[in-house]
Amino acid sequence: MTETPGIVVTGASGRMGQMLARTVMESERAHLVGAVEREGHDWIGRDLGEAMGGTACGITVTDDPLEAFAKAQGILDFSAPEASAEFAGIAAQARAVHVIGTTGLGPDHLDRIAAAARHAVIVQAGNMSLGLNLLTKVTQMVAAALDDEYDIEIVEAHHNRKVDAPSGTALMLGEAAAAGRGVQLDDVADRGRDGMTGPRRRGDIGFAALRGGDIVGEHDVIFAGAGERLMLRHVASDRGLFARGALKAVLWGQDKKPGAYDMHDVLGLG
Numbered sequence: 001m002t003e004t005p006g007i008v009v010t011g012a013s014g015r016m017g018q019m020l021a022r023t024v025m026e027s028e029r030a031h032l033v034g035a036v037e038r039e040g041h042d043w044i045g046r047d048l049g050e051a052m053g054g055t056a057c058g059i060t061v062t063d064d065p066l067e068a069f070a071k072a073q074g075i076l077d078f079s080a081p082e083a084s085a086e087f088a089g090i091a092a093q094a095r096a097v098h099v100i101g102t103t104g105l106g107p108d109h110l111d112r113i114a115a116a117a118r119h120a121v122i123v124q125a126g127n128m129s130l131g132l133n134l135l136t137k138v139t140q141m142v143a144a145a146l147d148d149e150y151d152i153e154i155v156e157a158h159h160n161r162k163v164d165a166p167s168g169t170a171l172m173l174g175e176a177a178a179a180g181r182g183v184q185l186d187d188v189a190d191r192g193r194d195g196m197t198g199p200r201r202r203g204d205i206g207f208a209a210l211r212g213g214d215i216v217g218e219h220d221v222i223f224a225g226a227g228e229r230l231m232l233r234h235v236a237s238d239r240g241l242f243a244r245g246a247l248k249a250v251l252w253g254q255d256k257k258p259g260a261y262d263m264h265d266v267l268g269l270g
């Protein structure tokens with residue numbers, strides 16, 4: 001019988017980290033070989049299963065990614081921007097497939113991830129769900145069909161612990177809308193209005209972020225024209241959705257050539 005790929009989860013104590021660990025432990029197609037947390041975290045040295053409030057699973061949480069990644073074929077990484085950029089280099093050394101769900105990545109982080117992708121498979125996406133990735137396609141199509149008499153606004157809502165805005169997903173939708181319009185998002189993005197902003201600039205793509213309670217993730221793309229509004233909406237109601245997408249990505253990546261991939265590659269959306 002062929003051994004299933006060994007997976008390490010980073011940010012193991014986090015909302016997504018725990019969901020990912022459970023998803024891998026319940027899967028018959030992969031098995032968990034490590035759990036990484038940041039230096040100084042009180043889960044370091046503890047059994048992951050017990051730290052999560054259940055029974056022991058035999059995985060000790062570590063702050064040493066080098067040691068953990070060396071025995072893995074895949075890394076599921078939903079942690080923090082600086083950590084993900086560092087993990088990309090270490091995962092590439094280990095030739096492990098690195099799935100990055102972390103959002104809020106800046107240009108320097110993206111450059112370091114691109115450099116690592118020359119040596120190993122990296123799948124990176126601000127949203128790992130099938131529905132949302134399909135929605136980027138629809139958004140691009142609608143944006144291409146409607147001219148700039150239709151104002152595009154992207155509204156997202158998340159829980160009150162989220163640290164970045166706009167969400168990675170909102171930016172994916174913005175990129176899709178900009179591509180449909182044949183423009184660069186950086187040239188047209190309006191990422192926050194306050195005070196005497198003046199009238200809306202024609203052709204801009206606006207972003208608004210709501211934060212509250214335990215909202216998992218909601219995204220609306222609004223095309224507002226004269227006398228009508230077209231609204232596209234995605235609602236995530238369970239984080240397991242993202243974890244299942246990430247597991248699918250790490251399995252998909254096992255036989256791929258080194259390079260930078262996204263969920264459209266994984267899901268065959270072209």
Ligand SMILES: NC(=O)C1=CN([C@@H]2O[C@H](COP(=O)(O)OP(=O)(O)OC[C@H]3O[C@@H](n4cnc5c(N)ncnc54)[C@H](O)[C@@H]3O)[C@@H](O)[C@H]2O)C=CC1
Binds near residue numbers: 012014039103
């Ligand atoms: N792409 C997607 O489908 C999704 C992406 N996300 C993104 O995933 C990230 C994590 O989200 P949550 O789990 O809600 O956050 P969280 O704050 O609950 O978890 C992040 C974890 O990463 C750990 N961490 C930070 N630096 C680290 C380091 N150097 N080494 C190891 N661990 C480190 C933190 O201690 C924390 O436990 C965010 O960027 C979020 O936007 C969240 C859900 C879905």
Ligand SMILES: O=C(O)C1=N[C@H](C(=O)O)C[C@H](O)C1
Binds near residue numbers: 103127166168
């Ligand atoms: O932080 C979250 O929770 C989420 N982050 C991702 C994002 O920034 O878009 C994906 C999802 O919406 C949940």
